Amino acid sequence: MKMRAIIVEDEPLARQGLESYVREIECLELCGVCENALQANEMIASQKPDLMFLDIQMPKITGLDFLKTLTNPPLVILTTAYPNYALQGFELNVVDYLVKPYPFDRFIKAINKAKEILELKQNRNTFTASTIEKEHFYIKVDNALKRINFVDIYYIEGMENYASIFTAKDRFITLMTMKSLEELLPRSEFLRVHKTYIVSKSKVLGIMGNELDMGFIKIPISRSRRNEIIGELTRG
Template sequence: MINCVIIDDEPLAREGIASYVKEVDFLHLVGTCENPVELIKLLDQHQVDLIFLDIQMPKMSGIDFLKITKDPPMVIITTAFPSYALEGFQLNVLDYLLKPVTFDRFLKSVNKAKDYHHLLTKPSDYCFIKCGSKYEKIQFDDILYVEGMQNYVNIYTTKGKYVTLLYLKNMEENLDNKSFIRVHKSYVVSINKIEGIEGNEIFIQSYRIPISRNYREQVIQQVVSNKLWDKIKFS
């Protein structure tokens, strides 16, 4: 069950989202607020997993709330203003819904939240991801590397390729940083699956994954340096 709250200064907008929440069996409405100041108090009293957040509100805007809040719950923006979309995604919102919000669009968004919430609460050695209409079990030991696209990721494993609606940042946050390493803005690789490094490329089976200049030093330090036999001694 995902505990959610609705933050909007418009009563009709709050009622509309609340009516949608009631139609979804994995959502539980903890409360509604007229502005983020009320939300701050509510977060102290309840476990909240998901926030439906308006942007233009009195006292504090939704964007300002996100800027000052450390590690907020999942956030889905609900607004009549499309101009804040880029800034919202830069603040790691899960989705951006334009009013008036249709139920179909709402359902697509909360299913995305469900998948991400499942990933956050996964057991330590595997997770389930949604590929189309099917939930696929992914063993972390099987992952070769993950490729981030605009709003989905390609997960390459020893068993095949899986495509799911998640952000690379979300995936990276839930992978063990001792076993996986970011090598490029669009790639996270399994350290144990690396077979070689040449120039600015990593070799994993038949795949070649680019290493960006910003990550090269970290990759060499974490992957190569501690295991490098650079001197041979003869007795």
């Protein structure tokens, strides 16, 4: 599988270094190089890349502020000399955060993460149409696809670009975002109750303050959406 990539970097030496790295990776196809966010915006529209290497410190608009303007951004690997922006980057669901100067093996690790996320997205798109009817879906676990039945899920906990799916007996970790899982699960059966939690409505045993009783664990609910969440859970 080839990933189409663009580079957004205002420093000439950094651009050249990234270009040389990208050309060494067989699964990457470089489809554009930009010096600023304006060029990047046009290139994303025209080239529709799968992956963007994005510098944070750029003139006029930072990489993070530019990323916030995109409604459907490609996968993003941040490249920067400033490690203090890491948390903000992961809050925007970036794939990885590379601090300059980064070695080639660290670059490869970031590429492998991006490739795995893209493969999972493609698998999700392949399975989505049929899985709702079959009441199950598939996730990638290690090097295999694991079938997860909707009825077996108690709750899901998000962790950056990963998620943990909890059943009565098992925990499965998959490289999927909470947003993608929320779109995949039937809304009649599951509810996003917190930034990092999705629960099965049928598995909720009770509501205590700002927590849901799931039997073996208490799940926090969003304070700002508490009334909405309780209304959804108690409806009917």
